[in-house]
Amino acid sequence: MLWKDNYELGVPHIDAQHKELFRRVESFLKVLRSKDCWDEKIPKINETLEFMKRYVVEHFHDEEEYQRSIDYPGYEAHKQLHTGMVNYVVEVSKKYEESNNDEQLMQEFGGRLLAWLINHVAAEDQRIADYAIKKGMSGNER
Amino acid sequence: MKDKLYKAFIDATHNVFKLMLNISEISAQQAEDFRCEEEIDISIGIVGDLNGEVVFRFPAETSLRIVNIMSGMHFEEVDAFVTSAISEIANIISGNVLTAISSDSMKCDILPPVQCKLDKDREYEMETSCCISTTIGEICLVIRVNRAS
DSSP, rough: OEEEOGOOSOOOOHHHHHHHHHHHHHHHHHHHHHOOOOHHHHHHHHHHHHHHHHHHHHHHHHHHHHHHHTTTTTTTHHHHHHHHHHHHHHHHHHHHHHTOOHHHHHHHHHHHHHHHHHOOOOOIIHHHHHHHHHHTTTTTOO | OHHHHHHHHHHHHHHHHHHHHOOOOEEEEGGGGOSSEEEEEEEEEEEEEEEEEEEEEEEHHHHHHHHHHHHSOOOOOOOOOHHHHHHHHHHHHHHHHHHHHHTTTBBBEEEEOEEEEESSSOOSSSEEEEEETTEEEEEEEEEEEEEEE
């Protein structure tokens, strides 16, 4: 399983979104890496990609709102990381569409997404939790 | 600066392996100890007050183990997915290093990861390398930069 309990920030709303994001990415990777022929995988891949484009933006927005609510000092830098990932997802989606569903492009996307997401939640987002705990605001919802 | 860069890359690799892969046992050895039959070299360009690159030499077996730990899935060969995943890890480690060494008098940035073939003939003002040994295999880091004139 992709999700690990030690990724929890202690903010129920954000943790629930992280779990959903990991569940979707895991499902995406299973399809991406299955032995089925690429043409058979395309509908599921396309569906997940569309979900990611919507959900990632929604989740990042909610997470940024939480950071603002606790006056997180790393807000601007963290927002830049989010913007970089959103731009990457949009760029890959565009190239993927233009390439008529190129498999190599999607495999590259899957590998980067996996590493990025784990680092982002395990390292970058944990700094938000550390700050909230330090300020006695752990578990605060916006 | 060379020693500072060396230490920063070892520390960043240690932190990233601990957080992302749950691997704490890491030791740095001489680069000459690095032996590998099949490797994937990932270059991260450095620009700004320092110009050059750090090349991460990932043995194929180590690469497969890294992606296996992250995904929980079995990988038999190094393909576009595996290369992209380890490239992102190299990117994350390098980004952390640049954040750690940056100051008002030292501004640097990194370029996106590129798969490369290590060019050992080029000469740099500062060059250092090390072999990082972990429970899932070794990684060799070649750090080489010039000061911006």
